[in-house]
Amino acid sequence: MYLRRAIKTFLIIGALLVSGMVIWRGGEALGQSTVLYWGSSGPEVTKVQALLNRWGYYTGPVDGYYSGKTFKAVQDFQRKNGLAPDGVVGPNTWASLGLPAVRQSAYGTYSSGASRGASDRDSVNLLARVIEGEAADESYAGKVAVGAVILNRTQSGAFPSSIAGVIFQPSAFESVSNGQYTRPVSDESLRAAQAAISGFDPTNGAIFFWNPYKPVNAWIWSRQVLTQIGRHIFAR
Amino acid sequence: MRKYRWIFPIAVGILLLAGVGFWGYGQMVSRQAAETALNNKYNLAFYNLLNNVQNMEVMLSKSLVGEETHQDSQLFMRLWQESLAAQSNLGQIPVTEASVARTIKFLNQLGAYSQSLAAQTAGGSSKNDDQWQTLNKLYKQAQTLNGELRNVESSLSSGTLTLSELKRDSRYVLRRAGPQLANSNFQVIDRNMQQYPTLIYDGPFSDHIARKTPVGLEGSQVSSDQARDISLKFIERRPNTTYIANVAGTVNGRLPVYRVDISPRPAQNGEKITMGVSSRGGKVVWMLNSRSPGTAALKVREAGDIAGRFLEDRGFKDMESTYYEVRDAVAVFNYAATQGKIILYPDQIKVTVSLDNGQVVGYDAANYWMAHRARTLPQPRLTAAEARAKLSPRLEDVTPGRLALIPKTVDNEVLAYEFQGRLDKDVFLVYIDALTGEEVKLLKVIKTNNGVLTM
Numbered sequence: 001m002y003l004r005r006a007i008k009t010f011l012i013i014g015a016l017l018v019s020g021m022v023i024w025r026g027g028e029a030l031g032q033s034t035v036l037y038w039g040s041s042g043p044e045v046t047k048v049q050a051l052l053n054r055w056g057y058y059t060g061p062v063d064g065y066y067s068g069k070t071f072k073a074v075q076d077f078q079r080k081n082g083l084a085p086d087g088v089v090g091p092n093t094w095a096s097l098g099l100p101a102v103r104q105s106a107y108g109t110y111s112s113g114a115s116r117g118a119s120d121r122d123s124v125n126l127l128a129r130v131i132e133g134e135a136a137d138e139s140y141a142g143k144v145a146v147g148a149v150i151l152n153r154t155q156s157g158a159f160p161s162s163i164a165g166v167i168f169q170p171s172a173f174e175s176v177s178n179g180q181y182t183r184p185v186s187d188e189s190l191r192a193a194q195a196a197i198s199g200f201d202p203t204n205g206a207i208f209f210w211n212p213y214k215p216v217n218a219w220i221w222s223r224q225v226l227t228q229i230g231r232h233i234f235a236r
Numbered sequence: 237m238r239k240y241r242w243i244f245p246i247a248v249g250i251l252l253l254a255g256v257g258f259w260g261y262g263q264m265v266s267r268q269a270a271e272t273a274l275n276n277k278y279n280l281a282f283y284n285l286l287n288n289v290q291n292m293e294v295m296l297s298k299s300l301v302g303e304e305t306h307q308d309s310q311l312f313m314r315l316w317q318e319s320l321a322a323q324s325n326l327g328q329i330p331v332t333e334a335s336v337a338r339t340i341k342f343l344n345q346l347g348a349y350s351q352s353l354a355a356q357t358a359g360g361s362s363k364n365d366d367q368w369q370t371l372n373k374l375y376k377q378a379q380t381l382n383g384e385l386r387n388v389e390s391s392l393s394s395g396t397l398t399l400s401e402l403k404r405d406s407r408y409v410l411r412r413a414g415p416q417l418a419n420s421n422f423q424v425i426d427r428n429m430q431q432y433p434t435l436i437y438d439g440p441f442s443d444h445i446a447r448k449t450p451v452g453l454e455g456s457q458v459s460s461d462q463a464r465d466i467s468l469k470f471i472e473r474r475p476n477t478t479y480i481a482n483v484a485g486t487v488n489g490r491l492p493v494y495r496v497d498i499s500p501r502p503a504q505n506g507e508k509i510t511m512g513v514s515s516r517g518g519k520v521v522w523m524l525n526s527r528s529p530g531t532a533a534l535k536v537r538e539a540g541d542i543a544g545r546f547l548e549d550r551g552f553k554d555m556e557s558t559y560y561e562v563r564d565a566v567a568v569f570n571y572a573a574t575q576g577k578i579i580l581y582p583d584q585i586k587v588t589v590s591l592d593n594g595q596v597v598g599y600d601a602a603n604y605w606m607a608h609r610a611r612t613l614p615q616p617r618l619t620a621a622e623a624r625a626k627l628s629p630r631l632e633d634v635t636p637g638r639l640a641l642i643p644k645t646v647d648n649e650v651l652a653y654e655f656q657g658r659l660d661k662d663v664f665l666v667y668i669d670a671l672t673g674e675e676v677k678l679l680k681v682i683k684t685n686n687g688v689l690t691m
Binding site: 005162164165168176178191195199206226 | 269284488524561
């Protein structure tokens with residue numbers, strides 16, 4: 001009697017564990033055609049949240065977890081786009097989001113689409129993302145200052161000479177190391193990035209900045225402090 | 237007693253479950269960290285590749301115009317380096333070889349070709365007509381490649397594509413980028429991320445050149461009270477608005493300033509003005525206005541007039557507008573000082589005008605105050621016509637030429653003739669040393685839909 005019960009319990013727990021693992025890992029192996037619903041998580045959800053956020057449907061955090069807020073936002077989006085408001089991101093909803101599940105259809109229309117001439121749009125976008133990640137709550141001048149630090153680093157011999165090189169230098173920026181910088185970019189951060197690229201430097205040539213209210217490496221205080229803007233100290 | 241024996245296996249099971257859960261959570265966190273780190277590596281390689289290809293495009297187009305062999309040889313050396321760097325960056329992006337074979341081949345060819353041309357031109361013999369044709373072909377290919385990469389970049393930055401995703405179905409990769417953009421849905425995805433056609437014009441000489449001390453600033457130290465008064469005099473005032481200024485701090489460094497915050501009451505769109513006033517001489521070095529501009533209503537020409545008046549009202553005489561760029565709803569105008577009829581490119585001021593109501597929302601005179609002074613300029617030894625004879629015969633619509641002072645290295649300025657000319661659709665600025673007749677600088681002007689032009 002006792003033995004049977006014990007085996008039964010183990011079997012149930014085992015089954016729970018296995019199914020839990022399957023659910024856990026299920027999301028990541030699949031591509032974009034995944035069906036997303038309340039409880040889903042992963043980069044696909046982040047993508048949907050980011051899009052809905054930009055279009056004004058979604059106001060919650062873009063964290064990759066399909067929660068009630070995401071559910072409501074998806075429903076709103078579906079209603080506006082003439083889809084059944086079931087709150088599930090299926091093939092039709094994907095298509096309406098501009099990310100059709102079937103990619104093959106587009107191959108025939110391939111064109112080189114060469115845009116003529118160079119531009120610094122890629123640098124502006126990259127810079128804006130790091131500014132958003134590092135200084136979202138700072139004033140406009142504080143945002144421009146963070147952008148200026150990145151640009152000053154490209155000029156300094158001690159750092160990589162491209163903007164991408166500086167930004168993706170391992171553990172140079174917290175928001176890049178933890179993936180925060182992929183958040184949607186605010187209008188102000190974008191303008192700050194443009195200002196920094198066109199030459200504004202409220203820091204007078206700083207190549208370091210840090211938040212003194214957070215634990216930082218003591219070494220950093222040996223640098224020449226130039227100024228403080230908001231919660232950031234700028235130094236070179 | 238015996239009845240409750242079954243509790244033990246359940247307790248053990250729950251403990252096990254908790255243990256596995258804890259372990260699993262740790263695994264998930266470290267997996268995410270690893271994925272982010274990997275993604276950052278891919279991004280780095282991709283953006284560097286973009287940079288390489290863009291540089292290659294600009295340098296190739298310059299090589300079509302350059303005449304001087306030792307300048308050419310430097311250009312080809314740099315092209316060779318860029319193509320090597322581009323290959324190594326491309327190699328780090330998670331794509332299958334098959335899909336980028338064409339690109340790698342192109343980079344290889346370009347590298348080998350520029351290497352041989354570098355050797356040839358370093359030996360003193362300039363490129364012949366066939367070689368020019370080949371370069372022209374390579375230039376067109378680099379343009380196409382640049383365009384394709386840029387399409388991938390717009391998917392990346394709008395978040396519809398991540399590089400680790402590329403890895404999952406790398407068969408499609410770069411080939412996929414074209415159709416993605418062709419998708420009309422894609423164009424509305426993000427207004428913020430729309431193309432910013434701008435000018436990278438490796439100048440004219442707009443980079444910060446690190447001078448040691450500002451030579452433009454004279455006079456005595458000003459107090460923070462004086463700095464506040466200076467800043468209040470500098471701003472444009474709206475009627476029925478009071479302006480409250482506060483010295484928020486100082487900024488040390490090469491050009492020490494007081495940072496002054498000014499808040500208008502009542503404010504428009506959360507408007508806040510921040511200004512740097514030099515502690516020596518009390519000059520406004522920069523000004524930033526945080527107001528978010530509305531939809532553009534002004535023409536660029538009207539905005540340009542406003543920028544010009546803004547400078548005149550603040551005592552800048554003899555400034556000349558050199559070029560402008562439009563970014564979203566603002567236009568940035570570059571001004572350079574003049575002496576006699578000679579334009580002084582090191583002494584630059586940038587004025588940003590909002591195109592919704594014509595307010596000046598940005599002002600940057602750091603370069604001006606670092607460099608400006610009355611200079612004793614040498615007499616040119618060449619006439620404009622003599623200098624013009626040094627230009628590539630392939631350039632068309634060449635301007636008569638004018639004298640300009642350009643920065644060559646940190647403390648070395650060169651008096652040169654500036655010519656503007658055209659090759660196909662590309663516009664170039666060529667600078668010929670007015671004393672030695674050497675070609676000192678070759679710039680490419682990039683015009684875009686937003687009407688960036690040299691004025």
